[in-house]
Amino acid sequence: MSFPNLVEQLGRECFSCVRGRLLSNQPLAPVTWLRVGGPAQLLFQPADEADLAAFMKVLPNDIPVLPVGLGSNLLIRDDGIEGVVIRLTGKGFGQLEPVGETRLRVGAAVPDKRLAQAALQAKLSGFSFYAAIPGAVGGALRMNAGAHGTETCERVVELTAIDRSGQVLRLSRADMNYAYRHSEQPADLIFTSAVFQGVPGKAEVIAEEMDVVVAHRERAQPIREKTGGSTFKNPPDNSAWKVIDAAGCRGLTVGGAQMSEMHCNFMINTGEASALDLEMLGETVRAKVVENSGIRLEWEIKRLGVFRPGETIEPFLGRA
Ligand SMILES: Cc1cc2nc3c(=O)[nH]c(=O)nc-3n(C[C@H](O)[C@H](O)[C@H](O)COP(=O)(O)OP(=O)(O)OC[C@H]3O[C@@H](n4cnc5c(N)ncnc54)[C@H](O)[C@@H]3O)c2cc1C
Numbered sequence: 521m522s523f524p525n526l527v528e529q530l531g532r533e534c535f536s537c538v539r540g541r542l543l544s545n546q547p548l549a550p551v552t553w554l555r556v557g558g559p560a561q562l563l564f565q566p567a568d569e570a571d572l573a574a575f576m577k578v579l580p581n582d583i584p585v586l587p588v589g590l591g592s593n594l595l596i597r598d599d600g601i602e603g604v605v606i607r608l609t610g611k612g613f614g615q616l617e618p619v620g621e622t623r624l625r626v627g628a629a630v631p632d633k634r635l636a637q638a639a640l641q642a643k644l645s646g647f648s649f650y651a652a653i654p655g656a657v658g659g660a661l662r663m664n665a666g667a668h669g670t671e672t673c674e675r676v677v678e679l680t681a682i683d684r685s686g687q688v689l690r691l692s693r694a695d696m697n698y699a700y701r702h703s704e705q706p707a708d709l710i711f712t713s714a715v716f717q718g719v720p721g722k723a724e725v726i727a728e729e730m731d732v733v734v735a736h737r738e739r740a741q742p743i744r745e746k747t748g749g750s751t752f753k754n755p756p757d758n759s760a761w762k763v764i765d766a767a768g769c770r771g772l773t774v775g776g777a778q779m780s781e782m783h784c785n786f787m788i789n790t791g792e793a794s795a796l797d798l799e800m801l802g803e804t805v806r807a808k809v810v811e812n813s814g815i816r817l818e819w820e821i822k823r824l825g826v827f828r829p830g831e832t833i834e835p836f837l838g839r840a
Contacts, residue, residue: 521599521828523561530580537574540566540612548596548605551588553654554787555746556795557596557825560605568612569682569712576710577686579604585684585708586824589659590631593748597825598795606710608658613712618642622718623677628658628711632665635716640726644718646675648729652737654749661711664698668733673698679714681705688712701753701820742780746789751779751802752817760817761785764805767812774801787821796831799823803836 522545527535535542546563549555566572579585584603588594613629616638624642626635632650635657639647649667653660660672661679679691684706697704737743752760761784764770770784776793779801780786787798806817827833 522559523600523602526562526583526604534578535575537578538564538566539568539571540564540575545600546605548588548591548600551607552591552594552596552748553746554591554595554748554789554793554795554798556598556789556793556798557594558598558600558795560601562604564604564606565609566606566612569680569688571612572606572608572710572712573682573686573688575686576682576684581684585710587658587662587708587710589628589656590654592653592655593659593663593820593822595748595795595798595821595823597799597823598828598831599826601825608656608710608712613658615713619715622720624716624718625713626657626716627713628656628661630657631655632657632660636730639716639718640723640730642718643721643723643726645721645726645729646670646718647716648726648733651730652733654743657714658711661696661714662703662705663701664696664703666701668736671698671700675716675718677715677717679711681709681711683710684708740783742782742786742788745780745786746793747780747786748821750785750820751787751805752785753820755815755817758815759785763809763813763815763817767805767808769805769808772801772805772808774798774804777801779805795825796827796833799833800836803833807836 525544543563545559547559549557587606608629610629613627615627619625632653636647636650649670652667653665664672681689754760764784771781772779775797776790777797
């Protein structure tokens, strides 16, 4: 299906001040790791922070807004996303500069891996875990991305964001109320950059840490598949993969969706999966895990957008 053209609906003159790209009914599947889902009613790629603020000021308040990064944690539903999807690109949001001796100011579109490399060059330790995370900084700030015992909230000092009315906000780490893979700012707040704190270290030690992180990822994760990383958060004092395995869900399939044989908390699109296949698979796993161990897994992957008419995951929610 395609959505009504929002630019035509609101009138082209509404956006005359905007310098970035506005694309109606733009497919989102190609820009997510799982490669499924429908279009964005309107995709906006702002030229820079001032352009983004100007856009938010003229956009009527009742139009929903959703920022996305590199789509490594997203399951976009088959009929796509109503309203405006905002995707920051390296052109306007790719800055990476030192602040004093131990801090880095980083644009939200900078890939996490580049941040890890920049920290190595600046001989700052504490960033090696980013070498394992295939997202960008904006997604890491939202998700409190972490690996190998370190999380984003341990490194971030200050964030800059643009709110729904186009105001530029400065936030502290405390304002984010970070928890495991969780932060508490509104879903339509757009992070544009952040300052990160490192610890002076030796380049060869940092490089070695990064090698360990990358080698572990190669060995343990299906990173060449269409996947969204960990499907579920780890339950308290347990591992999601262990309870999924114990419930017999390693390799489980629904249509073209499968729980990876290699890492059974990663779901993969084996080729022709729909978003519905993937979501039904996830809900089937949740039901089997509850039945087997009483544990209710919480989705880590963000499921966003609208179902096709008549589609529902209800029967799967009730199963087992
Ligand atoms: C192979 C693989 C391995 C992974 N390994 C890990 C891992 O070890 N640790 C880990 O934590 N995660 C991991 N992930 C998940 C994912 O990479 C992280 O959650 C990452 O931080 C998401 O960043 P992104 O840019 O892809 O964001 P997206 O997936 O595009 O979006 C994720 C969320 O962030 C929000 N968001 C994105 N950009 C912005 C912005 N500028 N402002 C405000 N909100 C924004 C979106 O609205 C959405 O809610 C893995 C994923 C894959 C595919």
